[in-house]
Amino acid sequence: MRPRCLLALLLLFLAAASCGPPRAALTVANGPDLDTLDPQLARSSAAQRASRALFAGLTRLDPQDLGLLPDLALSWTAEDMARLWRFQLRPDLRWSDGQALTAQDVVASWQRLQDPATAAPYASWVAEARFAAPSPTEVHIRFPEPQPLFPLLCSHPALAPVPPALRDSPQGTLPKPLPSSGPFYLLERRLRDRLRLLRNPHYWRSEEVPSKSLDLLTIDSDITAMNLFLTDGVAFTPKTPDLALPRLVEQQDARLHQSAELGTVFLRFQQRDAPFDDFDLRRALVWGTDREALATLVGHGRPAATGFVPTSMPAWTGPSWPSSELEQARAALERVRQRNQGALPRIELLYPSTAGNRLMVEALAALWKKDLGLEVRLMNVEARTFYPAQSALEYQVSLSSWVADYPHALSFLDIFRSHDANNRSGFADARYDELLALAASTLDEQERQQALQQAEEILRDQAALLPLLEQRRQELVSPRLGGWQDNALGIIDWAALEWREAP
Amino acid sequence: MNARFLRRVLMLLATILLVHAAAFFLMRTTRGGPFDEARALDPQVKLALEQRYGLDDSLAVQYWHALTGLWQGDFGPSLRYREVSVADLLADALPVSFAVGGGALLWGLLFGIPLGMIAAGARRRLLGQSATTLATVLLALPNFVLAGAAIALFSFTLGWLPPAGTGGLAHLFLPSLCLGLPLAAQISLLVRDAASERWQSAGVRHARALGLSGQRLWWAHILKPSLTPVLAFLGPATAAVLTGSLVIERIFALPGLGTFFVEAALNRDYTLALGVTVVYTALLGLATFLADVLLMKLDPRVEALS
Numbered sequence: 001m002r003p004r005c006l007l008a009l010l011l012l013f014l015a016a017a018s019c020g021p022p023r024a025a026l027t028v029a030n031g032p033d034l035d036t037l038d039p040q041l042a043r044s045s046a047a048q049r050a051s052r053a054l055f056a057g058l059t060r061l062d063p064q065d066l067g068l069l070p071d072l073a074l075s076w077t078a079e080d081m082a083r084l085w086r087f088q089l090r091p092d093l094r095w096s097d098g099q100a101l102t103a104q105d106v107v108a109s110w111q112r113l114q115d116p117a118t119a120a121p122y123a124s125w126v127a128e129a130r131f132a133a134p135s136p137t138e139v140h141i142r143f144p145e146p147q148p149l150f151p152l153l154c155s156h157p158a159l160a161p162v163p164p165a166l167r168d169s170p171q172g173t174l175p176k177p178l179p180s181s182g183p184f185y186l187l188e189r190r191l192r193d194r195l196r197l198l199r200n201p202h203y204w205r206s207e208e209v210p211s212k213s214l215d216l217l218t219i220d221s222d223i224t225a226m227n228l229f230l231t232d233g234v235a236f237t238p239k240t241p242d243l244a245l246p247r248l249v250e251q252q253d254a255r256l257h258q259s260a261e262l263g264t265v266f267l268r269f270q271q272r273d274a275p276f277d278d279f280d281l282r283r284a285l286v287w288g289t290d291r292e293a294l295a296t297l298v299g300h301g302r303p304a305a306t307g308f309v310p311t312s313m314p315a316w317t318g319p320s321w322p323s324s325e326l327e328q329a330r331a332a333l334e335r336v337r338q339r340n341q342g343a344l345p346r347i348e349l350l351y352p353s354t355a356g357n358r359l360m361v362e363a364l365a366a367l368w369k370k371d372l373g374l375e376v377r378l379m380n381v382e383a384r385t386f387y388p389a390q391s392a393l394e395y396q397v398s399l400s401s402w403v404a405d406y407p408h409a410l411s412f413l414d415i416f417r418s419h420d421a422n423n424r425s426g427f428a429d430a431r432y433d434e435l436l437a438l439a440a441s442t443l444d445e446q447e448r449q450q451a452l453q454q455a456e457e458i459l460r461d462q463a464a465l466l467p468l469l470e471q472r473r474q475e476l477v478s479p480r481l482g483g484w485q486d487n488a489l490g491i492i493d494w495a496a497l498e499w500r501e502a503p
Numbered sequence: 504m505n506a507r508f509l510r511r512v513l514m515l516l517a518t519i520l521l522v523h524a525a526a527f528f529l530m531r532t533t534r535g536g537p538f539d540e541a542r543a544l545d546p547q548v549k550l551a552l553e554q555r556y557g558l559d560d561s562l563a564v565q566y567w568h569a570l571t572g573l574w575q576g577d578f579g580p581s582l583r584y585r586e587v588s589v590a591d592l593l594a595d596a597l598p599v600s601f602a603v604g605g606g607a608l609l610w611g612l613l614f615g616i617p618l619g620m621i622a623a624g625a626r627r628r629l630l631g632q633s634a635t636t637l638a639t640v641l642l643a644l645p646n647f648v649l650a651g652a653a654i655a656l657f658s659f660t661l662g663w664l665p666p667a668g669t670g671g672l673a674h675l676f677l678p679s680l681c682l683g684l685p686l687a688a689q690i691s692l693l694v695r696d697a698a699s700e701r702w703q704s705a706g707v708r709h710a711r712a713l714g715l716s717g718q719r720l721w722w723a724h725i726l727k728p729s730l731t732p733v734l735a736f737l738g739p740a741t742a743a744v745l746t747g748s749l750v751i752e753r754i755f756a757l758p759g760l761g762t763f764f765v766e767a768a769l770n771r772d773y774t775l776a777l778g779v780t781v782v783y784t785a786l787l788g789l790a791t792f793l794a795d796v797l798l799m800k801l802d803p804r805v806e807a808l809s
Binding site (some may be wrong): 023033034035036038041043103116117118119120121123124171172173174189191192193194217218219220221223225227228230231233290297382383384386387388389391401421422468 | 515533534535536537539540541542544545546547548551552555572574580584585586587591592595597617654658662665666667668669670753754755756757762769770771
């Protein structure tokens with residue numbers, strides 16, 4: 001091939017790849033690329049953000065206070081001790097392609113969610129339910145046990161109705177076009193680049209949607225997202241780089257929105273085997289860890305956790321956990337030493353390999369060494385090796401975190417039920433399971449709160465885990481972005497967002 | 504020539520098969536699977552997913568499926584991007600990587616060859632030594648430092664170019680420059696060494712003694728023969744730059760192929776990892792072959808030797 005031909009070929013590629021879409025009315029960074037556009041399969045926060053822009057649920061959460069609001073459903077009522085829920089849909093609902101969205105769509109969507117072949121991560125929410133659509137605007141769902149929190153779950157994208165085209169398409173495929181029911185519909189998906197969404201004229205409150213088009217950019221690196229934000233390339237980034245935080249905080253930059261997040265960083269103890277089957281050893285760490293010092297050292301704005309369920313959980317007052325009670329911790333360690341022929345066990349702390357995690361565990365190890373005289377071996381493995389090891393209980397102590405699916409303490413405490421797939425610690429307590437079952441089924445909110453508080457007391461008293469830090473949302477939001485509301489679940493009301501002209 | 508061509512093609516096919524098998528079995532012997540995540544899936548859900556993607560079959564059956572897929576050019580669905588096939592992912596990513604890599608090659612050749620010639624022609628003067636120093640510095644600088652400095656200068660100080668993203672030629676300028684400058688440094692050092700050697704060779708001394716000088720001497724007797732090592736280097740280098748760079752793609756948020764090399768392995772996206780490995784092997788074989796052909800054209804001794 002002649003050099004001129006090669007040059008022409010290169011220029012052709014350059015020209016082909018340089019063609020990009022015109023700028024959307026609103027462009028935001030959406031973090032790493034979505035694993036799926038199917039709301040029933042979405043798990044990552046990026047996928048759920050996109051799902052909420054595309055698919056409306058029967059209910060939605062108020063981004064201001066996380067209160068429950070009607071969305072596709074006008075109203076709902078419970079019968080038979082919340083075993084039966086009746087939802088009344090809004091009249092004349094339509095998919096973005098103009099087809100009618102009826103109660104039958106809701107029923108078929110929930111049946112699809114329930115079907116094991118769908119492999120939906122939230123299938124258990126409707127696992128044993130039966131559904132009916134007595135009229136085009138009425139949906140009934142019946143559970144064998146009371147489900148008082150079901151309308152809250154309906155605000156999650158997993159329970160949003162999915163269009164017939166998606167329900168009918170073979171597993172693992174996406175129909176083109178993909179009809180939607182939310183404020184926007186999908187115009188184009190450029191893999192690992194962006195989702196281009198357009199305003200859905202058939203959304204029931206489409207008149208309120210100010211942005212004609214919306215780009216959700218795929219950006220893996222927080223620093224790259226911040227670079228784009230600083231040059232007005234995006235109006236919002238979901239995470240601020242740790243390196244930039246101190247300066248932004250010092251300058252009191254109004255673009256940095258720091259707010260509580262319904263998430264906790266904690267340590268799991270593997271309690272099935274030695275050495276952490278020893279209650280005294282667990283208690284020594286729970287009582288003897290200086291969480292305030294840890295937050296100061298490596299918190300990057302995250303406060304010390306005061307319990308497993310974060311304090312920002314709406315309507316929640318949890319039991320207080322001990323911290324820096326060094327006398328009691330040392331006494332407990334002394335008992336461990338006596339049982340181990342005068343020596344303390346060498347602790348191994350397993351963590352998924354990231355720079356932030358490394359700093360965290362190194363600070364912890366230093367604190368334990370200083371305050372308790374404990375030697376810790378830090379073991380880092382990549383994430384896909386870490387999780388199977390954690391599930392198989394092949395560790396002593398492991399670094400973990402949890403973020404709520406919905407704004408309720410149950411979303412946290414549920415994971416320590418004896419047989420929950422996310423338990424991953426060997427913790428099992430019949431009384432704890434009973435309290436969780438009661439909390440899930442009682443209609444009395446006060447009784448539910450009491451049951452959950454008692455459940456967390458069991459976790460504390462048995463030193464089943466060690467809460468470390470409460471998560472914080474650290475988002476960059478442009479002052480030109482109208483309609484923004486900070487909240488602890490990162491819920492974005494896409495229908496309200498607007499990119500305003502510079503003054 | 505035809506027999507040699509056929510032999511090269513057969514060798515490339517055998518290499519692809521070997522690399523494919525090695526990648527398949529290495530991936531499967533690594534702990535963890537595509538559905539092991541921070542939030543554990545219900546065991547039934549996990550089983551359903553494994554059945555959907557054939558991961559519950561024996562390793563031999565899975566390898567057979569991968570092999571027949573390779574034969575048909577179908578790597579199957581990605582395990583990370585649930586609704587997307589590996590072929591679609593590659594088809595979307597390759598043009599981006601080719602554009603950035605093509606730009607990087609242009610920068611590499613446009614800067615590298617003149618820089619190498621300057622370093623060789625003025626090697627005892629400050630200009631030549633500066634050219635060599637510049638090449639060494641560019642070679643030593645990590646990509647992310649170069650990219651950070653380029654973004655600070657062109658995007659934040661001058662405000663001429665976007666710091667990241669896609670959408671126009673302006674978006675390709677900085678990534679291709681940052682990928683191309685280390686390439687230019689390597690090319691310049693190769694050209695400098697070869698040209699210096701040529702400058703001291705008997706042939707050039709004879710030509711100069713005969714009164715040959717200027718453009719003809721530099722072009723025909725020094726530059727052209729000095730390009731031989733550059734061409735040999737460009738074979739694998741072209742495959743490397745055309746298949747993207749993880750660092751550059753991350754910093755500039757480009758949806759190219761480079762990210763897949765690491766992420767597919769980290770996500771245990773077996774099908775995608777196999778796809779990118781095969782594409783890279785094929786490109787490497789092709790680029791090396793093309794470089795060899797060009798070498799033979801440029802220097803008939805190479806053909807005689809091979």
